[in-house]
Amino acid sequence: MATSIHQIKSAEILLVEDNPGDILFAKKALEKSKLSNLLIIAEDGEAALKQLQKSIPDLILLDLHLPGINGQEILRAVKNNPQWYHVPVLIMTGSQSEMEAVRQDNLPVSGYLIKPISLEKLSVALGGLQNFYLTLTVKEG
Amino acid sequence: MPTAAKLPDAEAIAEEYKNYAYIISHDLSAPLRSILGFSRLLEEEMPETLTGDAKLYLDMVMQSGNKMQQMMAGLLTFSRLNSLAKDFALIDMNVVLEECLADLQPVITARQAKIEADTLPNITADKAQMVQLLSILIDNAIKFTPPDRVPQIHISVQSAGQNGQHFTLEDNGVGIAEKFRETVFQIFRRLHTENEYPGIGMGLALAKKIIARHGGEIWVTDSQFGGSTFHFTLI
Secondary structure (H helix, E strand, O other): OOOOHHHHOOEEEEEEOOOHHHHHHHHHHHHHHOOOEEEEEEOOHHHHHHHHHHOOOOEEEEEOOOOOOOHHHHHHHHHOOOOOOOOOEEEEEOOHHHHHHHHOOOOOOOEEEEOOOOHHHHHHHHHHHHHHHHHHHHHHO | OOOOOOOOOHHHHHHHHHHHHHHHHHHOHHHHHHHHHHHHHHHHHOHHHOOOOHHHHHHHHHHHHHHHHHHHHHHHHHHHHHHOOOOOEEEEHHHHHHHHHHHOHHHHHHHOOEEEEOOOOEEEEOHHHHHHHHHHHHHHHHHOOOOOOOOEEEEEEEEOHHHOEEEEEEEOOOOOOHHHOOHHHOOOOOOOOOOOOOOOOOHHHHHHHHHHHOOOOEEEEEOOOOOEEEEEEEO
16 A cells, blocks of 8 residues: 555654754754654753653764763664664764764764754755655555 | 974973963954854844844854853863962961852852861962862852752861871762763863753863862762762872
């Protein structure tokens, strides 16, 4: 039976970010990407892990520089958990050295965005993931 | 014949460091002042132009600019700990504590904080930096106590033999998880979100630098009251 893509579900996106400006920026980029979504914001690592226990998102937008548990530790937790492993993670960082540290872990990530992130760059990255996500969903349908 | 690259001497490094402090205090803060100044003008003089999301975006510019100003002031304080340092003298730590409590009176009153201290010894130190050190630790202890709890702080001291005096400051605040007990002393390191506990994460870096200048050590453990205990030694 043919199923309309938009009827399947909207994407649940977990944004792990503590900077109010970057949160607003991500919200705007999501609006621009036309990706129908439910955006959940976790402002630190602990809140992100709690949220993941509650609900598994379709995508994680992850800042590396966070208060308390940092983004690298979150990525390790996600990719070492069989229930969370499949969730695509898009890393957002303003620090080259933090990005290199994450790269050395050799964990699968969907992409790296270097801050300052333009609205266009983020919406393009999200658009790419959206296509990938919807393709998967259509196949399942 | 190629010659080996010459290593910079201590004097050159100190000079470069001083230049950084100058850059932070003057060269970087001037354009930032303009960003904030003109943002305020836009808000005050042309509010009618701020339609749609424009007001929100402008608020974000000002919020980020204010934060940067605080961080630059923090870096400047950090870099000046050496350049504005005073000679050591014999000082009474009870007097130092009294000065701190007078400075912190508005915060102490607002939170109805209970602060107790043993009789403190005389030590040889930079008095202004000791006031700064105790102020940072007491202010942090109050700030990082959840709003529904009355902050309780106990300051005590014991002899550490050759290592001088071992001071402890116990609180009943949120505490610091074991994994963060070293990194919490880094510049701009924060363990909580801005909404939970606002700040820039500079206090403990300053405290560590003051203690290092006095040849002591600083570290943190659990407290019997459920919060943190900050320990420091002063010779």
